Amino acid sequence: MATATTLAPGASAPPGFARDARRCHGDSRSECAVVHGDNLDAMRRLARAGFAGRFRCAYFDPPFNSGRRFVEYDDALSPAAWLSAVRERLACARDLLAADGAIFVEIDDTEVGALQVAMDELFGREQRVSTVTVVRSAATGHKAQNRGPVNVTDFLLVYARDRARWRPNRLVRERATYDRAYRTWLDDPGAPCARWRFRPLGERVREALGRAPTRAETERFAVDNAGHVVRFAQPRFEAVSRAAQALIERSRREPARVLRLRRPGRRDLLLRAGNRVLFLADKVVQIDGRPRLVEPLTNVWDDVPFQGIAREGGARFVRNKKPEALLARILSLATDPGDWVLDAYLGSGTTAAVAHKMGRRWIGVERGDHLDAMCLPRLRRVVDGEDPTGASRTFSWQGGGGFHVWT
Numbered sequence: 001m002a003t004a005t006t007l008a009p010g011a012s013a014p015p016g017f018a019r020d021a022r023r024c025h026g027d028s029r030s031e032c033a034v035v036h037g038d039n040l041d042a043m044r045r046l047a048r049a050g051f052a053g054r055f056r057c058a059y060f061d062p063p064f065n066s067g068r069r070f071v072e073y074d075d076a077l078s079p080a081a082w083l084s085a086v087r088e089r090l091a092c093a094r095d096l097l098a099a100d101g102a103i104f105v106e107i108d109d110t111e112v113g114a115l116q117v118a119m120d121e122l123f124g125r126e127q128r129v130s131t132v133t134v135v136r137s138a139a140t141g142h143k144a145q146n147r148g149p150v151n152v153t154d155f156l157l158v159y160a161r162d163r164a165r166w167r168p169n170r171l172v173r174e175r176a177t178y179d180r181a182y183r184t185w186l187d188d189p190g191a192p193c194a195r196w197r198f199r200p201l202g203e204r205v206r207e208a209l210g211r212a213p214t215r216a217e218t219e220r221f222a223v224d225n226a227g228h229v230v231r232f233a234q235p236r237f238e239a240v241s242r243a244a245q246a247l248i249e250r251s252r253r254e255p256a257r258v259l260r261l262r263r264p265g266r267r268d269l270l271l272r273a274g275n276r277v278l279f280l281a282d283k284v285v286q287i288d289g290r291p292r293l294v295e296p297l298t299n300v301w302d303d304v305p306f307q308g309i310a311r312e313g314g315a316r317f318v319r320n321k322k323p324e325a326l327l328a329r330i331l332s333l334a335t336d337p338g339d340w341v342l343d344a345y346l347g348s349g350t351t352a353a354v355a356h357k358m359g360r361r362w363i364g365v366e367r368g369d370h371l372d373a374m375c376l377p378r379l380r381r382v383v384d385g386e387d388p389t390g391a392s393r394t395f396s397w398q399g400g401g402g403f404h405v406w407t
């Protein structure tokens, strides 16, 4: 557990803000801050104070206009009033984004249409990166009684400030099922490829176990020995270089040999009988010390648990709190350590808590009274190393740093 140092009483806020020393916490050298106030005014002041063009990632989780009145905030505006308020704020957010930054706005189907039209206009349709479907519940409990489709999703509308300059990190997720096209074994992948000989994967597993393997055993063996396991796939002839096309044609004429084309900066092209030789090893990564089969992240996120997060961060923010795992994914995708993250609808502080645990610099804005009741206590526990929940284990979080509160 890290011991928090007391913030220097003289530490100052940027121009246009006052520092509330009583509510600041931890290391006074920290650049992270919570702004208590309306986010439109706060973002305008941030822009004037030199934060324009600074944020690599903004995550906004505005009220969805659900028609409900929550204890913490009112979520029942006319569609026009809701849109006008969100539009103004997104325009400010765009100016705060770095040239290589991106914004993720979470929304459900009540206002997703209006929001997408507004974001196309504000950011430019060509800056639209993705519309991610986030599965947040299942058709169980009282929802199972519904007639018609049961609504179980949120959406993340993702826009870059400048798509040409946005460089997200490559993320993968664990595959639920084995790709059975990988059913061929290569005894000696270290030998020159002209000498490679292939045989069925099942034969090799039977040899290793001394009996007929189950399907699960075969798949486990394949993943554990992924450097030996391959599939064959037809290349897209018209999409490859001239050199590659020539080699494909030669490979069709000499089907028994494996041919290799070295490609600077890219994986070698390996061909047998005109087909590409693809290794399972390229789809396996070590997670918790074990090789696991992974696939690239898609725009359907159905693997982030929304259930069981009530205790995360020790903040009870019924219905509205988002999982730390969701923010961890967004920040892993869109930021690197030290980057600046903005959340203008901070709520219970999820974005700030996760950004802190991941070594990002952050600013969060919240106007509600629950800031003092819920969000700041949560962030103090993060700084003091007293929050073992959420993303703490993933990032081996022990505590440290600090944050300011500006008004």
Ligand SMILES: C[S@@+](CC[C@H](N)C(=O)[O-])C[C@H]1O[C@@H](n2cnc3c(N)ncnc32)[C@H](O)[C@@H]1O
Binding pocket: 037, 038, 039, 040, 061, 062, 063, 072, 073, 317, 320, 321, 322, 323, 344, 345, 346, 347, 348, 349, 350, 351, 365, 366, 367, 368
């Ligand atoms: C859906 S909640 C955000 C939840 C948050 N993502 C979390 O995980 O805890 C929306 C939050 O935005 C705040 N909010 C709404 N309008 C605001 C405004 N104009 N200025 C600042 N905060 C605002 C509300 O008080 C509420 O806490």
